[in-house]
Amino acid sequence: MDDRIHMGAGEATLTADDDGRTPEDRAFLKQNGEALVIRLFAASKTLRLYDLNNRATQRVLAEVMESLARIMEREGRIFIRSSNDFLLLNEYRIPVEPQHYGPFEFWVGEMKKREVEAIEIGSMTSTKDIGTFLSEFAKVEPGENACSEIEQRLKAAEVESIAVTRYIERATQLTDVKRVKTDVRQESNRVYFRTVALMGNVLRTAEEKQILQVRKAKRLTQQMVDIIQGDESMLLGLASIKNFDAYTFAHCVNVCILSMLIGDRMRLEKADVARLGLAALMHDIGKTYIPATILNSTGKLTDREWELMKYHTFFGVKELSRANALREAVDSMFVAVQHHVHYNDNGYPQRTGGWKLRLFSRIVTVADYYDAMTAWRIYQKEPITPDQALLFILQNSGNIFDPFVVKVFIHAMGLYPVGTVVELDQGEIGVVTRQNGDVKLLHRPVVETVRNEGDRAVREAIDLAERDPDGNYVRTITRALHESQVDIDRRLIFLADTTSDAEQV
Numbered sequence: 001m002d003d004r005i006h007m008g009a010g011e012a013t014l015t016a017d018d019d020g021r022t023p024e025d026r027a028f029l030k031q032n033g034e035a036l037v038i039r040l041f042a043a044s045k046t047l048r049l050y051d052l053n054n055r056a057t058q059r060v061l062a063e064v065m066e067s068l069a070r071i072m073e074r075e076g077r078i079f080i081r082s083s084n085d086f087l088l089l090n091e092y093r094i095p096v097e098p099q100h101y102g103p104f105e106f107w108v109g110e111m112k113k114r115e116v117e118a119i120e121i122g123s124m125t126s127t128k129d130i131g132t133f134l135s136e137f138a139k140v141e142p143g144e145n146a147c148s149e150i151e152q153r154l155k156a157a158e159v160e161s162i163a164v165t166r167y168i169e170r171a172t173q174l175t176d177v178k179r180v181k182t183d184v185r186q187e188s189n190r191v192y193f194r195t196v197a198l199m200g201n202v203l204r205t206a207e208e209k210q211i212l213q214v215r216k217a218k219r220l221t222q223q224m225v226d227i228i229q230g231d232e233s234m235l236l237g238l239a240s241i242k243n244f245d246a247y248t249f250a251h252c253v254n255v256c257i258l259s260m261l262i263g264d265r266m267r268l269e270k271a272d273v274a275r276l277g278l279a280a281l282m283h284d285i286g287k288t289y290i291p292a293t294i295l296n297s298t299g300k301l302t303d304r305e306w307e308l309m310k311y312h313t314f315f316g317v318k319e320l321s322r323a324n325a326l327r328e329a330v331d332s333m334f335v336a337v338q339h340h341v342h343y344n345d346n347g348y349p350q351r352t353g354g355w356k357l358r359l360f361s362r363i364v365t366v367a368d369y370y371d372a373m374t375a376w377r378i379y380q381k382e383p384i385t386p387d388q389a390l391l392f393i394l395q396n397s398g399n400i401f402d403p404f405v406v407k408v409f410i411h412a413m414g415l416y417p418v419g420t421v422v423e424l425d426q427g428e429i430g431v432v433t434r435q436n437g438d439v440k441l442l443h444r445p446v447v448e449t450v451r452n453e454g455d456r457a458v459r460e461a462i463d464l465a466e467r468d469p470d471g472n473y474v475r476t477i478t479r480a481l482h483e484s485q486v487d488i489d490r491r492l493i494f495l496a497d498t499t500s501d502a503e504q505v
């Protein structure tokens with residue numbers, strides 16, 4: 001069975017990206033944008049080994065030219081922009097199949113290092129111009145002046161058909177930060193708790209054997225994709241609070257959020273990220289068939305009980321087959337059966353008959369383990385901090401987990417995920433509220449400290465990427481703590497209604 005993500009014809013309503021493009025336009029840009037990025041990558045690598053006139057170089061450059069001509073003919077322009085770790089072709093965000101992640105990561109990284117936001121290629125371009133551009137681009141050392149140096153080199157080499165634009169921080173965005181932040185918090189809270197409530201209903205109705213409201217769940221996951229594509233920090237923060245009363249339901253929502261984050265960072269199409277979210281949300285739905293005495297048992301299960309427990313995978317399919325939108329539930333059925341199958345074929349149920357472990361299932365396995373491990377009240381005897389859970393996942397990469405999924409997950413979560421309680425080098429205790437985006441800053445997120453002044457809670461945001469005039473980092477994390485070890489309430493930071501009286505410093 002092919003485990004690539006397919007787009008069914010009926011998914012058109014899901015893919016409306018409000019950019020005025022038809023599904024055919026988007027399919028064209030996806031296919032040709034992906035090919036262009038891969039070919040530019042191949043050409044850039046070849047030019048490191050051979051000169052411009054070499055036959056191998058000429059061959060890869062001819063392929064680049066072919067892609068450019070095709071795009072130019074239909075679109076009339078070629079504008080490649082990097083934004084939030086994605087590449088956009090003529091403002092269309094190019095989704096990427098996992099096997100092509102490398103070339104995209106390469107270009108996003110190389111452009112970022114040279115502060116190049118966009119590359120524009122004109123219709124009069126030539127093989128020589130492209131070749132010269134790629135080799136000059138590679139020769140320029142990363143840094144602040146890199147972009148203007150590229151411009152100068154292009155001018156000196158008389159390349160007029162290609163222009164680069166330097167990344168500029170947009171002042172307009174900054175003025176709105178505060179308002180946007182509040183909106184994101186409220187919107188994240190609204191969607192998160194609605195989905196938790198829905199899962200409460202779904203799991204209850206499963207017990208009462210009513211019909212599963214797949215479409216309603218789908219609407220909520222679509223709203224979550226919108227949030228994740230904008231600013232996921234608040235949703236991750238909510239997912240890090242594990243001591244809600246309704247944790248059983250929240251677990252499904254957390255796995256859904258984490259899976260969609262992975263899917264989004266893999267650059268899957270928006271509609272596919274939503275499908276993944278829905279499947280993740282339903283992964284444990286078969287547990288409604290398992291008696292509560294077994295589910296909530298804190299002691300060791302008997303062999304018989306354990307065998308029954310393992311059956312929640314098949315019960316999931318049974319439950320989903322009763323859904324009111326069967327076609328929408330197909331991905332969920334695969335995930336329900338496969339989410340406990342390990343990458344190395346251990347786990348359960350046993351893989352027989354040659355069926356493939358699907359990408360959605362491999363993603364949900366990582367998300368499921370991470371959420372379960374960090375919710376120690378339910379599943380663990382000892383408290384585990386998020387960074388320890390990540391370490392476990394990293395140590396079992398290629399064994400329990402798909403290494404590619406692990407890599408994307410860790411890039412997205414940072415070494416100290418949002419919600420981690422940390423101690424800083426000057427003794428302050430804080431909570432990680434957002435990542436700094438850059439791979440080199442995985443251990444330097446933004447931390448918020450909360451201290452009480454009288455009855456008021458005063459919050460301070462500390463960016464650990466900040467350096468002093470000598471170039472040394474101002475603050476550093478010394479260790480992660482478990483929430484049971486400190487007196488800090490993450491609810492204060494991530495819940496909408498309790499934050500209104502906290503003052504931002």
Ligand SMILES: [Fe+2]
Nearest residue numbers: 283284339340
């Ligand atoms: Fe499960």
Ligand SMILES: [Fe+2]
Nearest residue numbers: 255283284368
């Ligand atoms: Fe689970």
